[in-house]
Amino acid sequence: MPSFRYAASQIIIHWLVAAAIFFLLITGTFILAELPNTPEKIGNLRIHMLVGAVVALLVITRIVLKRSKPAAPPVKGQALARIGHVALNLVVLLLAVSGMVLALQSGALQAVFGSGALPADFMEFTPRIVHGLASKVLIALVAVHVLAALYHQFIVKDRLLARMGLGSKQ
Template sequence: MDFPAMQAFRYAKSQVVLHWVAALVIAVMLLSGTFILSNLPNTPDKVGMLRIHMMMGMLVAVLILTRVVMGRMLPAPPVTVDQKKAHLVHIVLNLAVLLMAASGSVLALQSGLFDVVFGSGALPEDFKVFSARQVHGWVAKGVMALVALHVASALYHQFVLKDGVLARMTFRK
C-alpha cells in the first residue's frame, strides 16, 4: 500500500490520544523506576515517590485495558503482513505492561506497601527479597526491549519504507 492509501486508514482520535498518553506514562514509569526508585534507599523520603509510582502504575493498567477494549469496539485499519507482526508485538507489549502492573500490585501486597504509602508504617529494608520484585524488574527490562522494538519499527516504516504507517497514529492530515 502506498503512503496516500495507507494514510486513509487511520486510528480513531480517541485511540491516538490513548496511545500517546499511555506511551508517555509508560516511559516515565520505566525511567523513574529504573533510574530513580531502584537507587533510593528505603527511607521515609521514598514513600511519596512510591505513592506516585503506584498510582501511575494503576493508571497505566487502566489505559492499557481501555485501549484493548477500544480496539475491540472501533474498526481497525486494514493490516498487511508486517502489521500482523506488529499486532503480535502490541499484544505482547500490552500483556507485559499489565504483568508489570500486576507484579507491582503483588509486591505492594507482599511487602505491606499499601499500608505504608496510603497509611502508616515502615518500608521493608529491601524490596529485592520479594519474588514479585524480581518479576517486576525482569518484566521492566522486557517492556523496555519491546518499546525499543516498537519505536525502531515505526521509524523504519516512516523513514525507510516510507509507507505512512506512523501517520495512522497521528492527527496529521
Template sequence: MPRYTRIAMLFHWLVALMIIGAFTMGLVMTEMPGITPTKLKFYSWHKWAGVTILALAALRLLWRLTHPAPPYPSTMPGWQQRTANALHALLYVLMFAVPLSGYFYTLAAGFPVVYFGLFELPVLIGPDQELKAVLRTVHYWLNMTLAACVAIHVAAALKHQFIDRDGVLKRMLPLA
C-alpha cells in the first residue's frame, strides 16, 4: 500500500502533538485563578505554540499541495473517501483558523504577541473590548470544533486499523 512521505508524516505527528499540547495548555491556563506568574507563563507558551502551529500548518499545506496523499484502498467506499477528504479539508482550515483567532483575540485584548520573547508579531488591530469578547468566543468554539474533528479523525483511523484492517493507518505511521 502506498504511504505518505516521511516529511508528511513528520508534519502530521509534530502538528498533532503541538495541537494537543496547546489545547491542553489552553484548558489548564483558563482554569487558573487570578493572574500569577505561572498563569502568565502558560499564556506565553500557549501563544508560542499557536504561532508555531500556524507556521508548521503553512509548511504542511505547501508540502501537501506538492506531494498528494496516497490513494485510499480500493475497498474503501466512495462515501468514506469523500467524508475523509472533507474532514481533512476542515482540519486544515482549523489549523489556520484557531491560531489566527487566538492571535486576533490577544491583540483585541491589548497584548502584543512576542514569539519566544524575541520577535513581536505585527499589531494588526488595536485594543477593542467588544471585539475581544467576540474573538474569545470564536477562539473557544473553533478549538472545540478542532477537538471534535481530531477525535473523529482518530476514531476513523482506529476503525480502519482494527475493524476494516485495510492499511489506512499504516500510511501515516513512520515505523509501520
C-alpha cells in the first residue's frame, strides 16, 4: 500500500489543470469548432486562449516542481504510467503551442485582444489541423489516465488516488 502523498502545491495544480482541460476540450469541441467566425465568437475565443495559456504555465510549473522533489515510490505498471504521463504533458504543451502559433498566424490574437476581424476559417491554417488532431489524442490519453487511476484504486486496491489528495492514504 503506498503511503506517499504529493505536495499540496502539486495536488492543487493537478486538479486545476484537470478542470481547465476538461473545460477546454468540451467547449473547444462543442462550441468553438461549431461557431462561425463572427464578432460574437471573440468572447469565447478570449476565454479559451487565456485558459489555454494558464494551463501551459501550470503544466510547466508542475514539471519543474516534480523534478525538484523526491520521486514518488514506484507502483505496479510504473513504466507504462511514466510513458502515459510524459505523453499527457507533451500533448497538452503541443496544444498550447499550436494554439498560440495559430492565434498569431491567423491574426486572431490581434482580433481578440486588440481590433480587427477573425479569419474566415481557421481550418486554412496548418496549426489549426495540428490543434484539432492533438485535442483528439488528448481526449484518448485522458480517458486512459482516468481508467488507469480507477483500476489502481478499485481493482489493485493500492489507494493510489490518495497520492493526489483523494481519500485516506493508509
